[in-house]
Amino acid sequence: MTRLTQARIETLASAALLRHGASERQAGALAAAIAAAEHDGLKSHGLMYLPTYCEHLTCGKVLGQAEPRLTQPAPAVVAVDAANGFAHAAIALGLPALIEAARSQGVAALAIRNSYNCGALGYHTESIARNGLVGLGFTNAPASIAPWGGRKAALGTNPWSLAVPDGRGGARFVIDQSASVVAKSEVIKRARAGEPIPAGWAFDASGETTTDAGEALKGTMAPAGGYKGVGSALLVEIFAACLTGANPGLVASPFSGTAGGPPGTGQFFLAVSPEATSAGAFAGNLETVAGAFNGEARLPGTRRFGARERNATEGIEVAAETLATLEKLAGTAA
């Protein structure tokens, strides 16, 4: 175990991506997000994925030299064609235009197509909140959830994220939640280890609850809250795929492995100006709502903010093996 600064992780991650064929634009946007995820203690969205990203640059699942293209088809709509590059470069291009449109129009949308896995969705909505706007984001994924009572996967684990501005240039809280009971990676981990999964996490190919991780991978992921989780995944699919013109999860190629070419999934972000909609009541109402969590439970995102504060002073813990992989990918290994 060693400790690195956020800047050092960003530099190494960027070097690794550049070395595998990404342009400065593509590598820069993704490396910043990877370093921020590590900074926030979100290991599952940090350096863990870097080998996959590099592999996807090499096999052509991601086009490292892609130039995202921005259009503004309506006064309150920004559209970005990610051109099958990383989602991060497309979102980075679109966010300033989204924020400007939301400030002038009161509400605005950013629709991204021909995109890819965007990592932690809350990273992007928090950027919106830092600009004093409520940010709501949707991103879709290859299908792994069946309609309730069905057997065939129709929708991805499709997360949505809400980030709420604190009025001081930060986020009061960030929600970032998928439509499934647990992340599919938790099932994969147990299947590899030959361990069972708890009942309620997944269904087998015949649609029955299973505790066998291997059978679960042949079936579907359980939606959180039963049919309401399917509703949540469907909401996200309408925004992230249908409204953007991106690939629905049913036809998107997998985010893992090297087969199938670019997934071409999408992201959709809404930015809403509290000044435009709330007649000055936003901040007071927000404190009433947030105050109701006092002494009861943590507001969503609290753990993320806590890790961020700790890591800023103590440095970010990186496993020796992870650092070795990072340096090898970046070509800086001894």
Add this chain to the structure above:
Amino acid sequence: MTRLTQARIETLASAALLRHGASERQAGALAAAIAAAEHDGLKSHGLMYLPTYCEHLTCGKVLGQAEPRLTQPAPAVVAVDAANGFAHAAIALGLPALIEAARSQGVAALAIRNSYNCGALGYHTESIARNGLVGLGFTNAPASIAPWGGRKAALGTNPWSLAVPDGRGGARFVIDQSASVVAKSEVIKRARAGEPIPAGWAFDASGETTTDAGEALKGTMAPAGGYKGVGSALLVEIFAACLTGANPGLVASPFSGTAGGPPGTGQFFLAVSPEATSAGAFAGNLETVAGAFNGEARLPGTRRFGARERNATEGIEVAAETLATLEKLAGTAA
């Protein structure tokens, strides 16, 4: 049991509301929604609530002569102060302006404050979808859900609704789901009957799962999907209360009973133009997503559409007791 037409139900409901002090504007908007709920087989949002509505007009929880006021604080934002009248009159005033703004700006928002229970949320989002726009709606309610792991209610059962246009002047499907496992009315019903509730529906005052309906009413409603249900309720609260300047559920008076004056809750609607955001891909992608439900499960709202079709030809079944109450309230009883 007798059968009535939708028009007859609307006429009688309107007469009842007028007789209890509602203006033509207030009575008309609500009566149309009550008749539509009956037409859609949504008995829980139909005539069942009419006695409560009349009682609330009499006791001043709703101001029957309220004149909702519309402003457009930004090009893509419509705000309506419901002035503590029925939500329906405020939404009816705001929807045409929302739709016009969404068509010209690509996306638009309707924020409603000083409002009331809006009945079936999907009734309103479907109106948006009938205009060729994706409609997303949020409405908040008095607090009955605790933060996950907590004991004190912080958020209402706060539903959201999504209605998706079918490109032919109708809705392809409508999702309308609350943040709780079941509606609170289901618990109230069993408490009155002295019956137990299934485990998982609610918590007692100490935060423990209970099967005692009476103890559950002293505690909180269980969120669907655990902490993710709380996240869903929080999302709705930010939009319906914080962004509108309406009363958060924590301070809103109850929707039932006669105490506490107007609840002053809120609604928030988003309308998105698929033409503006999807570069022509919306209809095709929607059919891919909807097609994945074929042979698996019904799309959300299918039951509602089925009842609508049946009731249009066969008439709407109304229990004798309900009709007697309706005629008494309307002053048309023999």
